Amino acid sequence: MLRREVFHDALPRLSAVGFKILLDILASVPRPLRVEEVPYTFRTRHAGESKLDTLVAWEYLVLLADKVFGGVVPVRFLLFSVIGGVGILTHMAVLITLFRAFGVGFAWSQAAATLVAMTGNFLLNNLLTYRDRRLRGWRLLWGWVTFTLACGIGAVANVGVASFIFNWRQVAWMPAALAGILISSVWNYAVSAIFTWNAPRQA
Numbered sequence: 001m002l003r004r005e006v007f008h009d010a011l012p013r014l015s016a017v018g019f020k021i022l023l024d025i026l027a028s029v030p031r032p033l034r035v036e037e038v039p040y041t042f043r044t045r046h047a048g049e050s051k052l053d054t055l056v057a058w059e060y061l062v063l064l065a066d067k068v069f070g071g072v073v074p075v076r077f078l079l080f081s082v083i084g085g086v087g088i089l090t091h092m093a094v095l096i097t098l099f100r101a102f103g104v105g106f107a108w109s110q111a112a113a114t115l116v117a118m119t120g121n122f123l124l125n126n127l128l129t130y131r132d133r134r135l136r137g138w139r140l141l142w143g144w145v146t147f148t149l150a151c152g153i154g155a156v157a158n159v160g161v162a163s164f165i166f167n168w169r170q171v172a173w174m175p176a177a178l179a180g181i182l183i184s185s186v187w188n189y190a191v192s193a194i195f196t197w198n199a200p201r202q203a
Helices: 002-012 022-030 056-069 074-099 106-129 138-168 173-194
Strands: none
Touching: 002 022, 002 138, 022 056, 056 074, 056 106, 074 106, 074 173, 138 173
16 A cells, blocks of 8 residues: 555656566655555465466566666666577577588578577567567467567668678778667667567566
């Protein structure tokens, strides 16, 4: 229970991440609140199953990160970018395995590595970044299709922007490559948020 004006004060800064509303309110109000705990005892559950698992603890950490960094960069974008970094490592591991270890042609190895990395990124984002909107069943398959298409376009934008900056603006290769990565990351995040994980919140 809380006073209505307390909720109104917290409302502009409430996070869309997770479902721990009390923690969100306490971290969002502009002034410290006086809190009193009312104890109660849980009884044995007779129906359903608990939603408390390791991923709930993950959401707790994500909510705290959102309170720290959310005013500068959306926490979902940070998670999306970290998972993108994991995808780069996955891509290189698959490419090296197929091309160097098994002698598969470079083009086929690159294509397979790209597909594996995109799929891994999609599944991790579905599990962690968009846990509160995660897709299941046939919607999971359709989400993978839209995510792969979005990232495919992002990859083309990455190469195009980086090449333009390097060849036409005579910028060193490293800043040019980073610019391409940034553009594709923003594109992938924005488009997948709209077309892949745009469904209403799921239980």
